[in-house]
Amino acid sequence: MKTSIATVSISGSLTEKLSAIAEAGYSGIEIFEQDFLAFDGGPKEVGRMIRDKGLEITLFQPFRDFECLPEPERSKAFDRAKRKFELMRELGTDLVLFCSSCHPRSLGGIDRAADDFAELGVIAKDMGVRVGYEALAWGRHVNDHRDAWEIVRRANHDNIGLILDSFHTLGRGIDPESIRSIPGDKIFFVQLADAPKIDMDLLYWSRHFRNMPGEGDLEVERFMRAVAATGYSGAVSLEIFNDQFRGGNPRTIARDGYRSLVALMDDVRRAEPDVALAPALEPVPMPPRVPTKGFAFVEFAAQGEARDDLAKLLGTLGFTRMAKHRNKALDLWQLGDVRIVINAETEGHAGKAWVANGTCVCDIGLKVGSAADAVARATALGAHTFEQPIAPGEILLPAIRGLGGSVVHFIGDEEGHDRVWDVEFEPIAGAKPAALGVTRIDHLAQTMSYDEMLSWTLFYSTLFDMQKSPMVDVIDPDGLVRSQIVEASDGALRLTLNGAETQRTLAGEFLARSFGASVQHIAFETEDLFALADDLAARGFEALPMSPNYYADLAARFDFQPELLERMKAANILYDRDERGEFFQIFSKQMAGGVFFELVQRATGYRGFGGPNAPFRIAAQKRLGRIKGMPER
């Protein structure tokens, strides 16, 4: 597969950009003229620098306002083109992008444009370069790839071809199926970008809100399937103008882009099994998206007193310490099918996580059909595997690095990995699991900075068969938190991603001390929350106290039996409802480090997460004041 990315897509100096792009695994770059002009070194040096990184220059761009000009501007435009062709020779690239004119004096006319390009083709051929014509969605006369193609067709010159850009086609609502009738060898280059559906001026939308394929709402896959069907044999290249990416970490953004391209071409290949893809489009062979069967375990790093506090809290939540690891300072706590491991090792990943964060979730185990497939797909998408030394007799559980240094383990059904609990752990004599009706982990809430939300969503949705829901706002008394759900089609695995923009929100404060995306809360599902609340109260569980105003409002909004409302109020149970059913939830207080737990009951198929309650939950948590293990403000 031949992958490429435009230098505008990421932040940094040209040298920083090249390093990040090369490291992420791309084959080439589109060099944006701005990046060249800003660089303090000649074209030969830049060309050498790029090739030294193992990259090729797939495209030089953009050349603006060429076609349909009256004299004297027309001659000037041809002159300008010749100079840039010379520059390209020195850089070492033969392809340039001409975007459709926005010039106020451009006269328009398909034949006038075709004549200009036919004449330019002769010069281009002479100078050994090829010219690709792209319809900008806001071009003065040409703003549709079908018109650009007609111009290229009429120019009828070997050195003049078409450049397609998914944003300009899809952003304008043009049916990408129209691409299938263009001959593949006349498509000189293909640029890909997605974007969130926002109703705004096309130019502004394009220059600030593009994102990686799969991160937005456009039908980039359908666009690419149409391109692939033409026999197009060039690179697939990302051209992403995005304010956030321009200010982000170039390595992360470059890796996200690579992941999105590889996943996209894998999807295209599966969706178009009868199309023979050109070698440049043939994706890295990998297993399909991995079906997940839920959480196998959640592992906390906690030592000393913090470990005792966590153990005590788990006890009040009904968990039993069932087993301890034969060789390491690991305890297995269990409730129903939910497994929580407390890792008090001072060495290794958990030891480091403890030193960096205090009590925190340092590892997540996911149940999958085949762990080998999960690792194969993850690594093809650019993830790194994670390994720690194991003692004789221990089971090697495959793992990858998530984003931000996190670790995800795969517990494969096919590999029988769940025997790890018997093989590596020694049961605690007399320990008996409580029967409290808790069935499983309902969801896990990960807190991150707002800038990281797209990366995490892409991470999950390209690796697993998981979909994202629209992003919603959660109101914290001290700022806004954005929240997005990523869940498996069958609901077996659900995550809520919370993006904090300021440190003053509960999520932001947690983030500031946890140095990156971390699990902030874990929700357990039960069949009867009212019965569970009684059981847990007897075990000493203290629910997060809610304001009486909250219940007065519930009474006004819904028709409750007065006794039910009283029981909810007494147990601090929160309530929500959607068109499918009802939802009950209770929160724990935050423990040292800021992590907390949630207990939920989904009655008759409720699909949400109690979003409307979040502001009141956050306010209640803040009323309790700062907690141990949180940083000074």
Ligand SMILES: O=C(O)c1ccc(O)c(O)c1
């Ligand atoms: O926003 C622009 O001007 C611009 C320039 C070059 C491109 O390839 C493009 O898609 C947009």
Ligand SMILES: [Mg+2]
């Ligand atoms: Mg473009």
